[in-house]
Amino acid sequence: MLKFLKRVFLERWELVHTTTSLDQHFAMLEKLRSNGIDYKTKGLNFGGGYGGASGYSTVYHIYTRK
Numbered sequence: 833m834l835k836f837l838k839r840v841f842l843e844r845w846e847l848v849h850t851t852t853s854l855d856q857h858f859a860m861l862e863k864l865r866s867n868g869i870d871y872k873t874k875g876l877n878f879g880g881g882y883g884g885a886s887g888y889s890t891v892y893h894i895y896t897r898k
Contacts, residue, residue: 845872845895857892864896871896 848871849860857873864871871894878889 844898846898847893848896849894850891852889852891854892857894860894864894869896 849857851857851860861871861873874893874895876891876893878891
């Protein structure tokens, strides 16, 4: 239980990479994975045009532990 509380409240993550390119995003994830670095990702979607079919823009963020 103490380990869980430490992880939730004391663990800090630092933004290390931001991109809109899915290829760059996965290339960076592969570099981190091959070096044994813990990471987490988030994606922000900014919606689309009329009907939601056009104009989608997603920004991908990669975080590592501080």
